[in-house]
Amino acid sequence: MNAKNEALQAWMNESNVDVSIATSKYNVFYLSGYYSEPHERLLAYVSFKNQQPILLCPAMEVHDAKNAAPHAEVIGYLDTDDSMELLSNEIKKRSSQFAVVALEKEHLHVLRFESLLKAFPETKWVSLEDKLQMLRMVKDEEEIKKIQKACELADFAVEVGVKTLREGITEMEVIAEIEYEVKKKGVREMSFSTMVLAGPNAASPHGTPGAAKVKKGDLVLFDLGVIFEGYCSDITRTVAFGDISEEQAKIYETVKNAEMKAIEACRIGKTCADIDNIARNYIKDAGYSAYFPHRLGHGLGLSVHEFPSLTGHNQVPLEKGMCFTIEPGIYVPNVAGVRIEDDIVVTANEPLVLTKYPKELQIII
Template sequence: MKQLTELQNWLKEQRIEGAFITSTANVYYLTGFRCFPHERLLGVFVFAEQDPILVCPGMEVHQARTAGWEGEILPFSDTDHPWDLIAQRLPESFRDATLSIAVEKEHLSYARGMQLLALFPNATLVSAEHQLNEMRVLKTPEELAILRKAAALADYGVEVGVQTIAKGVSELELVAAVEQAVKKRGASEMSFATTILTGANSALPHGKPGLNEIQPGDFVLFDLGVVVDGYCSDITRTVAYQHVSDKQREIYETVRAAQQASLDASKPGSRIGDIDLAARRVIENAGYGDYFPHRIGHGLGLDVHEHPSLNATNQEALKAGMVYTIEPGIYVPEVGGVRIEDDVYITENGHECLTKFTKELTIIK
C-alpha cells in the first residue's frame, strides 16, 4: 500500500530503523485490515529496509488476508506469549544495535512499551504521531467518497430521530430508533455513543441520554455519527418541540450565525485558530461567551476525533483535502442547549459541507 511506502520513506529520511504501529485506526490505514483485538496484541512492524510484519491473533489471520494484506503475518494463540514469537522472528542485529523505533506514544501502553524495549534494550522510542497525522489529514478521493456515504447516513439518522419525536418519547427511545435505522442501511457501527438530549439536559455538552421524556417547549439535541468502511461521520442538529421562547430562538439563531461565520472562514490558507475565533466572536458579541465552553471542532476520518484540533491557538493553515467538524454551541442551564455541527471538506477554493440536514430552526408540531 502507498501509505506503507510513504511511512518507510519517512523512516529512511529520519534515519529511523523501524516503527511498531498498534492503534486499530493506523493499522487499518497502513494494512487495510481493521481489527479490534480487545486485550490481545495487534501491531504492524514497518522497517526502513525490510518488508513489514503484521502481528495479530491467530483467529484474525483469515480476516487479514480477506482484507487484502499480502505481507507476512506473525499469528499467535491465546496460550502463546506474542513477544517471545516476535523475539524469534525479528533479526538478531536489531537487538544488539542502537536503534530508533517509532511508536504511537499516545497509544502504546507503558506495559507494551517496556516489552518492546526488552526486545531492543539499546533502542530509543520516538514519536510516529506527527508523521501519521500528516499522512492521514489530507483525504484521498477514495477516502472522501466513503466519508460522503458516512455523512449521508448521519443525515438520515437525524431525519429518523426528528420523525420519531413525540410527547412522552424518551431520549433512549430516540437513540434506539436512530441506531436501528442507520444500521439497517449499512452502518457497521456508531462513531461514538449516540447522544440525544431533551429539555434541560440539552444544556449538557456531553450529556448522557436517559429516560427523560420530551415535553412541549423542549430543545431536542441530536449528536450522532456512523462508521462506513472504517470512516466516521459526526453531525449535530437541534430542533424544538411544539414551540420556542424568544430566548430559545435567540440562542438558536446565534449558534447558526456563529457556525456560518466559521464556514465562511473555511478555505485553504486560513489559520485554523481563526475558524474557532470567527464563531466565538459571534457568540461573545451576543452575550453568550461564557456558555460556549469547547473548541469549534476536530479532524475527522478513521477516528471520529483526529488531527487537527480546531482550537483558537492552532497556528496551522487549512489545506485542500482536510476534513473536520464545525460545531459551535451555547448551553444555558435550565434553559437548554443548541449545537449545530457539520462535517466539512476543504476544496481547492473553499469548502463543502458533507452533512446536509437543514439548519433552519425546525419546530416539531
C-alpha cells in the same frame, strides 16, 4: 505496495527511523487496510525502511488479515504464545538496525513497552503518533468518498430521530428508533454513543441520555455519527418541539450564524485558530461567550476525534483534503442548549459540506 506504508517509509528514511511499530486498531487499519478489534490481544503493524512490512495478529485472524493486507507478511500467534517476544524476534530477523524505533507512545501500555525495552536495551524510542497524525490529517479521494457516505447515513439518522419525536417519548426510545433504522440500512456501528438530549439536558454539551421525556417547549439536541467502511461521520442538529421562547430562538440563530461564518472561512491558508476565532468572536459579540466552553471542531476520519483540533491556539494551516467538524454551541442552564455541527472537507476552492440535513430552525408541532 501500499501507498500509505510507502509514505511512512519515506519519513523513516528522512528521519533515520529504523523501525516503526503501530499498535492501535486505527493506525494498523490506516497502514494495512486490515481492521480488527483485538481487545486485550496484541495487534501490530511493523514498517521497515526498505523491506516488506509485517502484520502481527491473533492466529484466528490470519486468513482475514492476509486478504485485507496482501502487501504485508502476516504472522499469527496463539493465545499460549508470548506475542511481545514474537514481535521482538520477528523484528530482529528482518533488521540489524534498530537504533531508533518509532512507536505509539499514547497507545502501547507499560507492560508491553517494558518487554520491548528488554529486547532492545540500546534503542532510542520516538513517537510515531505525530507522523501518523499528519498523514491521516489529509484525506485522499477514496477516504473522502467513504466519509461522504457515512455523512449521508448520518443525515438519514437525524431525519429518523426528528420524525420519531412525540410528546412523552424518552431520549432512549428515540435513540433506539434511530439505531434500529440505520442498522436496517446495513450500518454495523455508530461512531460513538448516540446522544439525544431534551429540554434542560440539552444544555449539557456531553450529557447522558436517559429516561427524560420530550415535552412541549423543549429544544432537542441530536449528536450522532455512523461508520462506513471504517470511516466516521459526526453531525449535530437541534430542533424545537413546539414553540420556544424568544431567547431560545436568539440562541439558535446565533449558533447557526456562527457556524455558517466559520464554514465559509474554511479555505487553504487559514489556520485552525482563525476558524475557531471567527465563530467564538461572533458568539462573544452576541453576549454568550461564557456559554461556549469547547473547541470549535476536530478532525474526522478513522476515528471520530483526530487531528487537527480547531482551537484558538492551533496555528496549523488548512490544507486541501483536510476533513473536520465545525460545531459551535451555546449552553445556558435551564434556558437552552443548542449545537449545530457539520463535517467539512477543505478543497482548492470553497469548503465542501458533507452533512446536508437542514439547519433552519425546525419547530415540530
